[in-house]
């Protein structure tokens with residue numbers, strides 16, 4: 001039996017966006033640091049709950065990206081999906097969905113993780129950051145743009161693109177806030193719905209988040225960003241992806257033929273990417289499936305050929 005967790009935090013607010021998607025605001029008992037940046041946007045904390053019905057199952061803990069900005073010190077916000085078909089016998093989200101404001105829970109207060117601007121694209125890099133969020137994978141990017149504006153209320157967010165994919169428009173959490181960042185700070189925000197036929201009032205983009213990089217559609221991104229045709233390249237853009245394997249894998253497959261370099265040792269090795277080439281695709285996976293099946297020899301060979309063709313084209317253009 002997993003040991004029961006000792007609770008050290010309170011769920012202070014719960015906002016249900018749909019029956020399976022919620023914003024959870026949690027206050028740890030331990031006061032959050034009063035000054036300075038106490039975490040870096042993009043990091044996560046570990047949340048935990050005990051199964052109080054099937055007590056023998058004990059406690060379960062799961063990492064969750066922090067959606068709030070570090071400047072917020074009264075509570076920590078999380079954007080969480082109820083997982084319909086979990087893998088474990090004591091799924092965290094099934095316990096969380098039984099909880100209400102005022103209930104106690106466990107939080108590992110020390111934020112962790114390297115899916116941050118300083119640890120990926122770098123704070124001084126001038127290239128556009130294209131952030132691809134599948135579902136609740138929006139959380140780290142929300143924390144990043146919220147913090148940028150908290151630190152400098154006049155900050156232009158024109159160097160950030162947030163592509164947010166969801167099944168239905170009702171699942172596009174934080175839309176109002178992101179649209180306000182478009183109006184007031186020049187953020188590029190591209191919400192997209194993958195089941196528009198079941199969402200008759202939706203008039204926006206359709207398809208999954210990764211479909212923006214598909215044939216014919218990348219031109220639209222180039223126009224939006226003021227890049228020349230064919231200019232959506234690692235010299236102008238870096239990519240950050242957060243979500244499940246399908247999105248991460250498809251983004252990598254679409255962008256490697258443009259010369260983007262995934263920040264993953266095994267993929268780099270399989271594609272024979274030289275060590276001195278800096279990564280330009282960074283990702284945080286919410287599941288454990290490898291984004292690219294490296295056992296699939298024909299697919300790997302195709303990607304490798306496309307990557308090296310892109311690089312020799314760039315070299316001969318210099």
Ligand SMILES: Cc1cc2nc3c(=O)[nH]c(=O)nc-3n(C[C@H](O)[C@H](O)[C@H](O)COP(=O)(O)OP(=O)(O)OC[C@H]3O[C@@H](n4cnc5c(N)ncnc54)[C@H](O)[C@@H]3O)c2cc1C
Pocket residue numbers: 044060062063064065066078079080081082083085086087088089090091092093094113135136137139244284285286287288
């Ligand atoms: C660094 C990190 C940060 C994370 N941050 C978040 C977050 O901010 N919000 C969030 O909702 N989840 C987040 N997750 C996923 C989370 O930790 C759990 O895996 C998820 O809540 C399922 O846990 P469970 O115990 O209910 O189900 P489990 O029995 O553990 O089932 C796991 C399966 O759930 C599926 N799954 C996991 N996450 C999601 C998701 N977000 N949407 C749909 N299906 C999913 C995957 O297929 C996975 O294989 C994060 C994961 C990691 C590694």
